[in-house]
Amino acid sequence: MSAEQSPVSAFDVVGDVAVRIEDVVDREALDEMCRSIHSLFGIGVRVYASDGAMLANVGSQLDVCGLVNEIAQGRAACGATVSAAKSVDPGAAGDVVHQCFTGLAYRIVSLDYETRHVGRIVLGPFAPAGLREAPPSLVKTVPKLDVLQANERLAQVARVKPEALGRIARHLKTTLELIIFSSHKAYVTSKLHLYSVRESYRALEEKTARLEQALARLKELDRLKSNFLGTVSHELRTPLTSIIGYSEMLAEGIAGPLSGEQAEFVKTIHGKGEQLLALIMGLLDLSKLDSGTMSLRQAPMQIGPTLDEVISTVAPVALKKQVELVLDCDRAPCELAADAERLRQVFVNLVDNAVKFTPKGGKVTVRARITDAAAEGEDDAGAVLLAPVRRVVEVTVADTGIGIPTAERTKVFDAFYQVDSSSTREYGGTGLGLSIVKRIVEAHGGAVTICGNEPCGTVFVVTLPSARARRTLPSRVPPAERA
């Protein structure tokens, strides 16, 4: 797709292009209108375009014309008169009378649009009001003609007063010019509409191309970032393992006994080393989840045993902090297809967090329920059919801690985010935990949300679709195509 295309040209509607009657007026409709004029006034009507092309021709042959046309000379002269009528200059006033050699006449009216001459109306032949008998030109042009008979037929033609004819001509001119204007307006509107759509489309295409480029660049940057994180974490871990290992050996007295203070220092080195290792492992997990290289060992499992394990892991911390830790688990079987180790990581993280942010004497409740998932979309169509396969395990971790303001609830899942940077100092942590939790849960087709706990505290809600739900409703499975 080329990003630079020139704007659509609309010259034919926004420039100064002469309008052609034949482009804007429907021929049949024009013919119909001329017929109605003819039936009303009995005068023939012809409409010509500016280049002389005939657009409408309505009228019946007068008897006198029939008589003239029977003779070859008359026929030729008649043809010449008619063709002159379509080219004679209508003059500055745009309205002239063109005489026929028979004494009859044509009224020629110019059709103008935007003060450009676009065509003409030819009315006639008609007998002018003062015509009594055939003029000398008739005998001169067609010597073989029976003059008496011609006069007789001329007398039958109704006389038309110039004013009356003028009114008819003006009426027809005004009507036709109005039709041309309206049709041109409609033509311009539709054309410009089309051009506008094309122009908008062009502009959008350009914008899309620019956005696609930006997206590709960002994706590449994202990939580089993940690679960098992965590499750095890995490289950091190697020397750290030695630091932890050797400090552990020192602490165990393998290299000789340590004084009390020395033992204290070594213990600190070891503890901080472990802390650093946890951080690095978190970063590694994050980059693996981001790049989609973390493989989940998904196997059939139940949530209960995993939660038991989680509680027993966190219980000592809770006990130490004097925070009550309660597990309320629905033991009804509901098979998950999940990586038990990763889920354990998720819940340890959440429960550990909850304990951490709950003050002494508070309570952390872990509750597991098996429920039907909320209907997808707005309606509940087919709930009867879908509910049985839409079973989900919902685990909530509720604490009575400081809580998370509503506005912050989606941000806490961003890597390195903490509601208040001072909380990092007060409660510790890197801000990585929740971003990892979210990614792991989503990798299992689940979701994690936050709501408030009454009167204070936070509830994390993790929903995990059952193995069956993931099989039958593939739309609930996360897009695993993070490249």
Next chain:
Amino acid sequence: MQLNFAAREVAIKLVYYGPALSGKTTNLKALHELVQENSRGRLMTLETKDDRTLFFDMLPLVFKADGDGGGMSLRVKVFTVPGQVVHASTRRLVLQGADGIVFVADSQLAETENNAESFLELRANLKELGRSLAQVPMVIQFNKRDLPRVRTDGELDDLARRGREPVYKACAMNGQGVLECFFGLLDRSWKHLDAEHDLSTKLGLGPAAFLDLAAASLGHPGKAKALSAACVGGGVP
């Protein structure tokens, strides 16, 4: 500009640009009222139900001139663009081939930003069309002078003197300043075209003569110069 020697026609295109509801269509309607009937065509307005311009308005003005090489017809097509933001692509289309631009600004203080935004868009659109404001003559009209809470005359004069474009004050609703602004642009556009295409030689019609002729044909004989000069700034002391 379109120069058709065979048909002895010169067509120039003037465009009224500006933010939504600044009075572009009102200008054109007023202009239509203010010019002689036999020199103007029908005013074509493409409006929606609520009187908002959908695509554009167009008023054709035509007058005859007798140059050295014989009679010719001078056609001035005056367009407005649709002001609403959504019609950006239509504005760009209407702007194609413009020989001069009136920027109709709304004098109300509250509209200052809209004026500026619309002007920046005009500049961007010209650029997209491969042109720039340096190549297209422009005059600025501050419309709605009769409303309360508008930029004062003193402020406008001061601003106008700092700018490059002549500024006309108008109240298009009752026709004030409309002709002035139109002739101001017509004058500048023709001079610009003359300088570019040497119309004086080709048509035997100099800029001053052209403007006089235009004014006379449109029903305002002898007033062209005064009308065109009724502005602030733009090199006018």
